[in-house]
Amino acid sequence: MCRGRDAAGGHPVTDGEKTPAEEHAPATRRLHAVDGLLGRREAISELGDALRLLVEYATTTEAPTEELRRAAERIRQAAAPLGERVRDREVLPTADDLLGGVRMYNPVTGSGSALAPPLHIAADNGVAVGTCTLGMAFEGPPTYAHGGVSAMLLDQMLGYAAGIAGHPGMTVRLDTTYRKPVPLLTPLRLTATVQDIDGRRVTATGQLTTADDPDTVLVAATGVFIALRAEQARRLFGRVVNTNRPSRAG
Numbered sequence: 001m002c003r004g005r006d007a008a009g010g011h012p013v014t015d016g017e018k019t020p021a022e023e024h025a026p027a028t029r030r031l032h033a034v035d036g037l038l039g040r041r042e043a044i045s046e047l048g049d050a051l052r053l054l055v056e057y058a059t060t061t062e063a064p065t066e067e068l069r070r071a072a073e074r075i076r077q078a079a080a081p082l083g084e085r086v087r088d089r090e091v092l093p094t095a096d097d098l099l100g101g102v103r104m105y106n107p108v109t110g111s112g113s114a115l116a117p118p119l120h121i122a123a124d125n126g127v128a129v130g131t132c133t134l135g136m137a138f139e140g141p142p143t144y145a146h147g148g149v150s151a152m153l154l155d156q157m158l159g160y161a162a163g164i165a166g167h168p169g170m171t172v173r174l175d176t177t178y179r180k181p182v183p184l185l186t187p188l189r190l191t192a193t194v195q196d197i198d199g200r201r202v203t204a205t206g207q208l209t210t211a212d213d214p215d216t217v218l219v220a221a222t223g224v225f226i227a228l229r230a231e232q233a234r235r236l237f238g239r240v241v242n243t244n245r246p247s248r249a250g
């Protein structure tokens with residue numbers, strides 16, 4: 001378990017010691033908690049940016065072999081203090097807000113993830129609209145994106161479309177049609193909408209284009225999402241512990 005931090009996930013707390021926030025009235029305390037949370041999210045994003053820079057350089061560098069070995073040692077040293085306090089697999093990150101849709105380490109959209117492009121998604125009149133630029137680390141065929149990466153982006157887009165339609169669910173089917181290769185280092189635009197809702201089953205479609213040429217579809221996708229029954233949600237996620245519920249942050 002990740003213990004010894006305030007509920008907003010910001011600052012390490014020593015047992016018995018009053019933090020500055022605890023000295024103040026509840027409203028001020030809440031403000032401090034939010035402040036700490038936002039500050040932590042900013043720091044997570046900053047670390048994510050640094051990691052993505054590292055990944056991009058590490059996958060494109062032609063620095064001398066000895067430099068690669070030195071870099072590996074320095075990176076291991078930088079990682080060590082982070083590894084001293086890690087959360088359990090079944091405890092949500094303190095900076096996340098699951099119900100509010102904040103997942104800092106989502107491998108597609110998470111600004112804290114070294115693996116995420118990251119993809120930025122917003123709702124526009126019921127349409128999910130996403131933007132991202134894929135670095136060289138996402139290369140599949142030379143100079144183009146890996147097809148699995150396009151599928152990953154579209155899965156997230158379709159899932160988001162189901163969510164904003166009020167029918168969040170898990171992917172049970174994803175069909176992708178690759179029409180043209182997806183260029184790297186090029187701003188991309190993705191869109192997705194819900195086509196059909198049939199009980200617990202939601203069908204959504206989406207497409208991936210470049211931002212400059214939104215009429216030329218590079219990849220199209222159709223996905224089926226299933227809303228979980230309460231019993232399924234309990235079975236799959238019942239063990240997950242949320243240590244950052246609003247009641248504890250206030």
Ligand SMILES: CCCCCCCC/C=C\CCCCCCCC(=O)SCCNC(=O)CCNC(=O)[C@H](O)C(C)(C)COP(=O)(O)OP(=O)(O)OC[C@H]1O[C@@H](n2cnc3c(N)ncnc32)[C@H](O)[C@@H]1OP(=O)(O)O
Nearest residue numbers: 101155156159160163164170171172173199201224226232
């Ligand atoms: C205003 C609000 C604003 C909110 C903002 C929103 C923000 C949005 C937020 C965030 C976006 C997130 C985006 C995420 C995107 C990524 C999601 C993922 O990566 S999910 C991981 C990969 N998927 C899995 O791991 C599932 C694995 N599958 C399962 O665990 C099961 O299949 C499960 C629990 C999903 C369903 O259980 P069963 O398979 O036993 O099915 P049964 O519950 O009995 O029936 C469900 C219905 O679905 C049909 N079904 C099942 N599989 C199907 C398939 N492949 N195709 C079509 N239909 C299927 C069945 O035939 C059945 O239909 P009949 O009720 O009989 O009509």
